[in-house]
Amino acid sequence: MEDPRGILEIAGKRIPPGKRMKIEIPIARLFDDTEMSMPVMVIRGRESGPVLFLSAAIHGDEINGVETIKRLLANKRINSKIKGTLIAMPIVNAYGFNSNSRYLPDRRDLNRCFPGSETGSLGGQIAHILMREIIEKSTHGIDLHTGAIHRTNLPQIRADLTDPETETLAKAFGVPVIIDSNTRDGSLRQAALEKGIPMLLFEGGEALRYEEKVIQTALMGILSVMESIGMIAPKERKRRKRPENVFIARTSYWVRAPHSGSLRVRVKLGAMVKEGQTLGVISDPYGSYMAKVKSHRTGIIIGMTMLPLLNQGDAMFHIAIFEDSEAVEERLEDFDDALDLNDGR
Incomplete structure (x- = not known):
């Protein structure tokens, strides 16, 4: 839960309860001295509650999640009244996003660089900043992905179901297929789990494509998770998903x-x-x-x-x-x- 004093500081900026603020977290500079930054939108409710981070485009060519977060930030249910704090990072890997590439300029996979290092590679430094400024201040997380280039994935949740709270979140997301998946070394999911933060990884669609049904699925899933952890009130007309409608694959x-x-x-x-x-x-x-x-x-x-x-x-x-x-x-x-x-x- 949030600090009861209402203090939240990201990249040197304080966001008080009841405020919405866009923050650019400085990352590094390009060859021509252009500063690169990570865009972050923070929405804080007036009442304390969970701190949920959403991340997309850790692989820069996986853009379905970018559109999902964009739509979420425009959603009336988010902008009316929430409890706690939503931290949305639509473009984590700005380098890859701007060049339509999965990787960082040095060809490293950012999702193999966590928890990172202040003096490490570019990927390690970005991971370190992300952990320090966002992840360690969160209580829950959802990371949005698609298939790699020239591959497509069925909308699915991947999660380590040995953690009961993570399993509850996975079922709350509401997609029919959950993959019981161990974390990978250097991944954001592993780093979050080591900090005791339950986190889901959503997979769906193909790189460099907007796919409407995948975006809809991710958006509805995020809202469902926010309901389950008490950040937003359930829709009155919404039918609760039955446990038997969710299927778990162990292999x-x-x-x-x-x-x-x-x-x-x-x-x-x-x-x-x-x-x-x-x-x-x-x-x-x-x-x-x-x-x-x-x-x-x-x-x-x-x-x-x-x-x-x-x-x-x-x-x-x-x-x-x-x-x-x-x-x-x-x-x-x-x-x-x-x-x-x-x-x-």
């Missing part, structure tokens, strides 16, 4: 290309596939050689390549394993239909 696997060539896909994202089912066909440029790509186990496709040109060993299909894959597929279809009837606001 997943990638199907990789057995040969180089071009891929013709025979399945779609979110579909259930059975063990031994043909997922696609790889062929050479002449069509004289064709190889069927088959699933190893029954599950749901939660990620797949969008690039049909493959080298041997390339990742093609990411399949999650559930106790009842048929029920998951049915729930995903219902969830998708519901999004068609909802504008996400």
Whole structure:
């Protein structure tokens, strides 16, 4: 919870209760002496409560989260009355965002640089600033991601479900699929967990694309989490999501290309596939050689390549394993239909 005295200071600026303030956190300078900064919007309620941070574009080409946070900041429920504090960081990796790149200028992955170092690499220094100014002052967090370049992901939550509070948040987000996922070394999620901050990672869509249903899903999920931790009042007409509508995968696997060539896909994202089912066909440029790509186990496709040109060993299909894959597929279809009837606001 917030400091009962109402003190919150970020990058040397004090934000009192009941105020909304845009802050530019200085990061470094470019070759031409242009100063780079991280844009942050802070919204504080008059009443004390949780401090929720939202981050997007840690990978600079993952832009669905940028649009999600933009819409959230314009949402009437956020701008009327909240308890506690919302700290929104729509563009964490400004370098990558401005160059349509996943990485920092030195080709480092910012999400492998946490908790960072004041005297380390550029990524380490940015991570250190983010931890000091934002993360360590928060009580909860949500990090928004998409698939890597030329890959798309089914909207999903990844979380370490060994922590009961994190599991509660994951279920509150409301997407049908939750992946029970250990943290990775150097990730923001690992650094937050080590500070005792429950945090979710949302995955959905493809890099360098705005995808309306993914954005709607993320926006509704964030609002649902804010309800669950008492930051905003629940909508009167909102139907509570039942626990059975959320499915947890404890394991997943990638199907990789057995040969180089071009891929013709025979399945779609979110579909259930059975063990031994043909997922696609790889062929050479002449069509004289064709190889069927088959699933190893029954599950749901939660990620797949969008690039049909493959080298041997390339990742093609990411399949999650559930106790009842048929029920998951049915729930995903219902969830998708519901999004068609909802504008996400």
